[in-house]
Amino acid sequence: xxxxxRHKSTISPTARDGSIALGGVEVRLxxxxxxxxxxxxxxxxxxxxxxVGIVGPSGSGKTTLLMVIAGLEATVGGTVNIAGQNLAxxxxxxxxxxxxDHVGIVFQGFHLIATMTAMENVAVPLEFKGDGDAFARAxxxxxxVGLGHRLEHYPGQLSGGEQQRVAIARALAAGATIIxxxxxxxxxxxxxxxxxxxxLFNLQREAGTTLVLVTHDRDLAGRCNRIVEIRDGRVADRxx
Numbered sequence: 001x002x003x004x005x006r007h008k009s010t011i012s013p014t015a016r017d018g019s020i021a022l023g024g025v026e027v028r029l030x031x032x033x034x035x036x037x038x039x040x041x042x043x044x045x046x047x048x049x050x051x052v053g054i055v056g057p058s059g060s061g062k063t064t065l066l067m068v069i070a071g072l073e074a075t076v077g078g079t080v081n082i083a084g085q086n087l088a089x090x091x092x093x094x095x096x097x098x099x100x101d102h103v104g105i106v107f108q109g110f111h112l113i114a115t116m117t118a119m120e121n122v123a124v125p126l127e128f129k130g131d132g133d134a135f136a137r138a139x140x141x142x143x144x145v146g147l148g149h150r151l152e153h154y155p156g157q158l159s160g161g162e163q164q165r166v167a168i169a170r171a172l173a174a175g176a177t178i179i180x181x182x183x184x185x186x187x188x189x190x191x192x193x194x195x196x197x198x199x200l201f202n203l204q205r206e207a208g209t210t211l212v213l214v215t216h217d218r219d220l221a222g223r224c225n226r227i228v229e230i231r232d233g234r235v236a237d238r239x240x
Contacts, residue, residue: 017083018102018177018210020046020069026077027064027233038064040233041078048177051204051211053221056230062214065230066180069212070103071095083177100128104171104179106200108186110163112155118142118166119151125174141169145199161192168200178210185220197223 027039039061046052054062067073068080071087072095080087083102090098112121119138126134142151145165155163164184171179181200185193197220204211213224221227229236 016048016177016208018048018208019081019083020044020178020210020212021081022065022068022078024078025068025075025080027061027068027073028076038233039068039075042230042234044228044235046210046212048210049208050226051201051213051224053218053224053227054212054214054230055216055218055221055227056236058216060230061233062230063182066105066182066212066214069178070099070105070180072099100125100174102177104174104176106164106167106171106179106181106184108183110155110160110167110187112163112166112170114155117152117154118147118158118162121155121166122170122173125170129174131174137173138169141173142166144203145169159192160188161196164188164196165199168196168203172203172207172209176209178212179204181211181213183215184213185215185217 022042022044025039025042026037028035028037042061042065044065054065056062064073068075069082071082071090082098085098087095087098113124116124119135119142122138122141123134126137131137139148139151142148145168147162147165147169150158150162155166158166184200185196188196200211201223203209211224213221215221218227
């Protein structure tokens, strides 16, 4: 049975490797009642440049899936190959370097550093990467998301939509091949959220970046190339 709902591909022929290949992935977390199975033999293949919407009920393992792809959640079984790299071969330092070079994350709660300006927030991953033009690049990325006039403002001086634009600029600034977005419009009103997603999809297509979007909104997921539904820690036979 077909496990996904498919849409027209927008894969860039010149994109760098942003592929995702998960095979039989298992994640268990401790609880007072014993270990709880979060992912239960999950299989998923995503091609470079695809936008994939991940849907499913609360507690089905959607956010855990993103954390596995980012190398932030340990697995107890299966294989995780991201951008051509087997994550099991990397130690914690190696995983940190891998994330720096390949993965950008956009959270529902923005996760900006309150004591840094918009430009400083975007420059942080660039400085970690040793980019001598970190602030010039940060300025350019903020201008791309329409915040050239807010460079020196702190997160507390920005609206929710503006903070999410800073977060998107930060995720893309270091040249990530994969963007992981976890309910990125969850803290925004409908109109602001729609504008944020227009921006994110446009930037994703321009760069040929792989986008994995976790959302409860099936209409939003439907804007992706395809939809994958997670149920009880596995990919469902069919997204409905």
